[in-house]
Amino acid sequence: xxxVAQHPNITLYSYSEVERVTGYxxxxxxTIREKAKYVDHDDCTGxxxxxxxxxxxxxxxxDLGLGIRPAIYKPFAQAxxxxxxxxxANCRKLINGKCGVCEKIxxxxxxxxxxxxxxxxxxxxxxVMATGYDLFPWExxxxxxxxxxxxxxxxxxxxxxxxNASGPTGGKIKRPSDxxxxxxxxxxxxxxxxxxTKGKSYCxxxxxxxxxxxxxxxxEKIPDGQAYVFYMxxxxxxxxxxxxxxxxxxxxxxxxxxxxxxIYPRGDRLVIKSEDTLLGKPIExxxxxxxxxxxxxxxxGSAEIAKIVGFSVDKDGFYQEAHPKLQPMExxxxxxxxxxxxxxxxxxxxxxxxxxxxxVKVAALLNKSExxxxxxxxxxxQSKCTGCEFCVPVCPYQAISMxxxxxxxxxxxxxxxVAHINKGLCQGCGACVAACRPCALDLDGYTGDQIVAEVDAxxx
Amino acid sequence: xxxxxxxxxGCGTNIASTVDVDRVAEVASVMPSVVFxxxxxxxxxxxxxxxxxxxxxxxxxxxxxxxxCSPRMHENTFRKAMSGAGLNPYMFEMVNxxxxxxxxxxxxxxxxxxxxxxIRMAVAKVERNKPLQVTTIPVTxxxxxxxxxxxxxxxxxxxxxxxxxxxxxxxxxTIGGKMAQLDKTFPTMDCSA
Numbered sequence: 001x002x003x004v005a006q007h008p009n010i011t012l013y014s015y016s017e018v019e020r021v022t023g024y025x026x027x028x029x030x031t032i033r034e035k036a037k038y039v040d041h042d043d044c045t046g047x048x049x050x051x052x053x054x055x056x057x058x059x060x061x062x063d064l065g066l067g068i069r070p071a072i073y074k075p076f077a078q079a080x081x082x083x084x085x086x087x088x089a090n091c092r093k094l095i096n097g098k099c100g101v102c103e104k105i106x107x108x109x110x111x112x113x114x115x116x117x118x119x120x121x122x123x124x125x126x127x128v129m130a131t132g133y134d135l136f137p138w139e140x141x142x143x144x145x146x147x148x149x150x151x152x153x154x155x156x157x158x159x160x161x162x163x164n165a166s167g168p169t170g171g172k173i174k175r176p177s178d179x180x181x182x183x184x185x186x187x188x189x190x191x192x193x194x195x196x197t198k199g200k201s202y203c204x205x206x207x208x209x210x211x212x213x214x215x216x217x218x219x220e221k222i223p224d225g226q227a228y229v230f231y232m233x234x235x236x237x238x239x240x241x242x243x244x245x246x247x248x249x250x251x252x253x254x255x256x257x258x259x260x261x262x263i264y265p266r267g268d269r270l271v272i273k274s275e276d277t278l279l280g281k282p283i284e285x286x287x288x289x290x291x292x293x294x295x296x297x298x299x300x301g302s303a304e305i306a307k308i309v310g311f312s313v314d315k316d317g318f319y320q321e322a323h324p325k326l327q328p329m330e331x332x333x334x335x336x337x338x339x340x341x342x343x344x345x346x347x348x349x350x351x352x353x354x355x356x357x358x359x360v361k362v363a364a365l366l367n368k369s370e371x372x373x374x375x376x377x378x379x380x381x382q383s384k385c386t387g388c389e390f391c392v393p394v395c396p397y398q399a400i401s402m403x404x405x406x407x408x409x410x411x412x413x414x415x416x417x418v419a420h421i422n423k424g425l426c427q428g429c430g431a432c433v434a435a436c437r438p439c440a441l442d443l444d445g446y447t448g449d450q451i452v453a454e455v456d457a458x459x460x
Numbered sequence: 461x462x463x464x465x466x467x468x469x470g471c472g473t474n475i476a477s478t479v480d481v482d483r484v485a486e487v488a489s490v491m492p493s494v495v496f497x498x499x500x501x502x503x504x505x506x507x508x509x510x511x512x513x514x515x516x517x518x519x520x521x522x523x524x525x526x527x528x529c530s531p532r533m534h535e536n537t538f539r540k541a542m543s544g545a546g547l548n549p550y551m552f553e554m555v556n557x558x559x560x561x562x563x564x565x566x567x568x569x570x571x572x573x574x575x576x577x578x579i580r581m582a583v584a585k586v587e588r589n590k591p592l593q594v595t596t597i598p599v600t601x602x603x604x605x606x607x608x609x610x611x612x613x614x615x616x617x618x619x620x621x622x623x624x625x626x627x628x629x630x631x632x633x634t635i636g637g638k639m640a641q642l643d644k645t646f647p648t649m650d651c652s653a
Contacts, residue, residue: 001635007616009620009621010620012628012635014632014635015630015632016629016630018604028600030604074634079633080636084633122604123600124602125602126603126604127605130609130611130615132607132638163643164643209647210646244647339612339614340610342611348652352611355610355611359614362603362615363624365599369599370597371598371599372596373594373595374594375595445589450588451585453585457583457584
């Protein structure tokens, strides 16, 4: 992380979003909005004094609500950049003007309550999408697991925060309900994955492995602890993965093949009703904590940013690759590449490999001083164009714009609007040609004449 | 004067087992403007492409049709062969007699007839092809990476290491993404942050 921030060739815009992308391969113009941070990061030294004195405390998003953070905060100690921002929705000073503690105690006077969003424009030749994933919102779909009503039914990411030494529990596995160390912990795999009726049809690929890790951590960290893993299949396709899974079995994790049909409380514990399909009979296990291995889904807002950049998503909302085997890092939009879980569920090794692959594609593009463009593109006969603008919204690549054209009519010079094709953007799909009522548009290499000749050859 | 060469590919037996490629080549030879036609086992192979170059020279071809697989597979291969033969790469048409004929039909007579019909259409089209020229556009030597998780960070570093400028945009206040939230990671159990 620090290597990224320190690299002389990398400019980092944190707390920023891409608002608009125009142009085409080799020549994109990008508008970036940096949200108001209310802290001048040029002056701030990142000393952290403001965070200790801020009187407002809210649930930490980074710790998934397991811990708290002040209104002026860094999400975690090693954050990059290692400087805080003020969360305007929770800052007392910004809400009602009463407080201002951080401004008073800041030794370098870096607090700016009047800070505004800033908008930047950048020219780039290539774009890499790496927008990642979110976890499937199981609380909305799985009534049998309590719709999120039981505090001791958590997701795998909650568990990660707890076992993390710098997390909200200091690395201790604790029940969110009463802070007690659980003895028996159940893990349920494929929650939202491989479940057509409630979730997604696909396998999320990482859950078998992180659940093996979690089970192993329960066995290691909790004296006399017991991990139960409820699974459909154990999928360990990766180097060293099968061995890793078997290690968790050797450590005593109990793997039970069956879907959990119900979780309900009994006293302060949770009862899991399932079947053991290897024994062929229903079983019941009482545990202290339940960890759900929830599906990976595209991250919130990923469809919107795909629209802004101008490429397509698949049926599940993941970014559509140009070819599943031969072009897994490319989109159908030239110059836009994919890396990581935005294209489909994957683990860290696969993500790193794909990201490096995408980087090579980008480097190969940027190493060229000029790009050859495909000449099979649309052409406008401006004398025929009536300026109806039908073609403009039809174009999936935003390649058509209207330009003024001056011409003589009845002894006068008149100006009218006609369609203009940006040949860098046009991909030669022909959608505009079919939409053009006065037949002013034609596609080089696929003209109307040629198509009629083909039909004649077949039918006459 | 339009002089068309037609090359029918058997794709091993992928096409040849369902389409009578020799017959297709024979029928194509008498189509308008066709001055040469042949069939071959693998048109995409080096010797296959060499045939295009040789025939272009010997028969003074100025238009070429290859009936083989999907253009998504080998259109570029054959366009390059066109350039190699000194012809404009856009005076070329590809007819898909694999995905659209041999792989989806079982009756050999009907499949062969369909392949002939498709080639007849391509002949009519390629007669009207005009040489197109590739133009060039400049390249801004800078990349944008959207998302600062493990994927975005790795891509940014690797691009930056090739000497190009990178802009990394992250919507939250820190880079690291989901990975920064994780504890040790499988299978090597090293620290994620």
